[in-house]
Amino acid sequence: MKERIWIRKFNSFKEAEEKELEYHLNMTPEERLETVEYLREIFYKLKCYGKDREGLRRVFKIIKT
Numbered sequence: 001m002k003e004r005i006w007i008r009k010f011n012s013f014k015e016a017e018e019k020e021l022e023y024h025l026n027m028t029p030e031e032r033l034e035t036v037e038y039l040r041e042i043f044y045k046l047k048c049y050g051k052d053r054e055g056l057r058r059v060f061k062i063i064k065t
Helices: 013-025 029-047
Strands: none
């Protein structure tokens, strides 16, 4: 994912929240998925979980009722 850094100054927290929501709603589904993957990678690197791990974990549970 290409890193984007942007800084904007707002007059209130409410205005900042509205603009942030607008930004995320204007993203394509692919961009949203890339963002989730990027954040997941950062999280795992910071927590030192599975250093060699790539992609999302696939876990299936069979629940009997």
